[in-house]
Structure formats: structure tokens, C-alpha cells
Amino acid sequence: MTTDNTDWHQHDFKKYSFPLGDIPRLHHTDPQVDELIKKKQPVVLTGSNLVGAASKWDLDYLEKNMGNGEFTVFISETDKFKFFDEKKLVEIRSVAGVHVKDRPAKEYPRPAKSTTMKIQEFARRLREWKSGDERLYLQQALNSSSGASVVQDFIRFRWDWVTAKQKLHNWGKLTYNLLLIGLEGNVTPCHYDEQENLFAQIHGHKRCILFPPEQFECLYPHPVWHPHDRQSQVDLENPDLSRFPKMTNLHGVQTVVGPGDVLYIPIYWWHHIESVKPAKYSVSLNFWYKAGPVGQVEYPIKGYQKVAIMRNVEKMLAEAMQDPEEVGTLLKTLVLGRF
Ligand SMILES: CCC[C@@H](CC(=O)O)C(=O)C(=O)O
Numbered sequence: 001m002t003t004d005n006t007d008w009h010q011h012d013f014k015k016y017s018f019p020l021g022d023i024p025r026l027h028h029t030d031p032q033v034d035e036l037i038k039k040k041q042p043v044v045l046t047g048s049n050l051v052g053a054a055s056k057w058d059l060d061y062l063e064k065n066m067g068n069g070e071f072t073v074f075i076s077e078t079d080k081f082k083f084f085d086e087k088k089l090v091e092i093r094s095v096a097g098v099h100v101k102d103r104p105a106k107e108y109p110r111p112a113k114s115t116t117m118k119i120q121e122f123a124r125r126l127r128e129w130k131s132g133d134e135r136l137y138l139q140q141a142l143n144s145s146s147g148a149s150v151v152q153d154f155i156r157f158r159w160d161w162v163t164a165k166q167k168l169h170n171w172g173k174l175t176y177n178l179l180l181i182g183l184e185g186n187v188t189p190c191h192y193d194e195q196e197n198l199f200a201q202i203h204g205h206k207r208c209i210l211f212p213p214e215q216f217e218c219l220y221p222h223p224v225w226h227p228h229d230r231q232s233q234v235d236l237e238n239p240d241l242s243r244f245p246k247m248t249n250l251h252g253v254q255t256v257v258g259p260g261d262v263l264y265i266p267i268y269w270w271h272h273i274e275s276v277k278p279a280k281y282s283v284s285l286n287f288w289y290k291a292g293p294v295g296q297v298e299y300p301i302k303g304y305q306k307v308a309i310m311r312n313v314e315k316m317l318a319e320a321m322q323d324p325e326e327v328g329t330l331l332k333t334l335v336l337g338r339f
């Protein structure tokens, strides 16, 4: 694969119905990098060595050096690992602190179930995996109990470099680093996060498809009180155009990240991420930062700010009526035929 990864386009990737441009790949010293980040545009930074100390983090190394703790592993019958927030089931009885109708948990099918296992068990199951078996995806926040050697590697990340980015772009605090170890073919379906993300690829490759916040209306996210909050309802591979007609207007950008690449995923940008061949598994580590303080509001307001406003409207209305089911009805009454 050439370093500019153009030959990936010939790779046997899933074909989608919407057009996809390329996310720029720039050396981290290129001044355009910070211009793009300032404009909340995605960009792949090469050569930063941000997680160079983790370049040896393959399955054997991690199996030997991640200690004896239990790690969160998602298991899915399909290739999809759509995030399901169990806490919302509790909150559903008190959206934004207000008691609402009890909703039986069974109402929500769980595409992937969450369990815990030791890294040795996970590594064994990954090595023995064969097509047709249920898929595994380890997703664990790194912390001081992640094994002494791994912690030593972690300390040797380029914290000077990444902290300078955090300060330059006025991001909030680093919330955590999520270690992701998944099988080739695993898919994290289209969703957005409310955090800035420097997504560092360590082993294997990932195809990352991104859409700007302005395409909210094409991606039909679940309501904020739903366990699939922030996740698109649309199956990009098999869209139900009768339910989601605006999906035909979707257009995105993509890239393939490999070891050493760092993809900047701006806050509120939609992303759909697939672990791709040739490696059997991939290892990534993300750096999630809280949003920075809202400075002077400039008009017209930006797409990502509209998403934040829509989220607050949904939460406020659910609280006001104490029943999420009423929100849709009220909003249709408010808008249809009037605006
Ligand atoms: C749970 C986080 C998964 C990750 C995507 C992926 O690597 O599968 C992502 O969506 C992010 O870093 O924001």
C-alpha cells in the first residue's frame, strides 16, 4: 500500500449508494492541519508519532502485558456493533430528571451484548475465530490498571504534541482513551459523539466514512432518550428509503487509516468505521476531548450548534410532557403546515 493510500480505492470495499470524497492526509507539521481542525474539518495527520510507543501493541504483546483485569468486550451475531446505552433505560424513566412512562427494556433489541473477559480469553477467542462465529470487539478505557508495560508505553505517548493541539484548539479536558481491538470486518455503524476525537490507528487498517453535522436530516438519529441516542437509524448498506427518503441526499468523505495515522474526527461529525483487510484484527486508541467553552456565537450558527440545540429541544419537551411519546406529536403540531 502506498503511503498516500490511494490504492485503497481499488480495494474490495463495501460499495455504498452515496458519493464519497477523500479526507485530506497531511503531515502533522503542515500548517493546513491546524487550519482544518480550527474549521472542524476532518483530516488525517501522518508522522505525529503520537502513539509510536504503542507500535508494538499487537495481540501477543497486549495479551502478555495488559495485566489480569476484566475488559469490556462486545459480542455481536452480525458485523455491526451499534452502541446501546443501557443507562438510557434507567433514564427513560426520568428523561432529564423527570419521571416518564416505564419502558420495558425488552422493547429494544440489542445488536451487540456487552460482557467482560480477561485479555488472555479475548486473544484466544480472536485467534480461534472463524467465519460464522459471533464477532468480538474489545472496547476498554485505558487506566493505571492496564498492566505495567502498557502503562509505561502510555506514558511515552507524545503528550506534549497532543496537549499542544488540545490547547491550540481550545478543547476541553481529555475524558479518556478508549482501546479498541476488533476483528477485520467489524463495523461501528454511523453515529456522532459529543466530543472532539483524535483517533490513533495502531495495528491493521480501518476505513472511516464521515458526514458533516449538516447531514443530520439525511441520517435520522434515534431520539435523545433512546438507548441508541446519537446513532443513525439508517442502515447505510441497506437503507429503507420509505422511512428515510432524505438518505438519498447523503454525501460523505472517507479515508483508510493505518498504523501511525491519526484521524481528527470533529465533534458532532457522523462516522461509520470498518476494520478492513488484510490484517485479521485491528488495534486503535482514541483520544476523546470534551468540547471547549462556547466563545462568541457567530451567525449564521454552524451545523454542529444546530444539533446541540435540537438535542436540548428534545430533552426539554420530553421533560415538559413527562412522556417521550408525546414529543413527536407536539413537534408535528408545531411545524406541519405552519413553517
Ligand atoms: C466505541 C468507539 C468506536 C470508534 C469507532 C471504531 O473504531 O470502531 C468510534 O466511534 C470513536 O472513536 O468515536
Ligand SMILES: [Zn+2]
Pocket (backbone or CB within 6 Å): 191, 192, 193, 271
Ligand atoms: Zn464515535
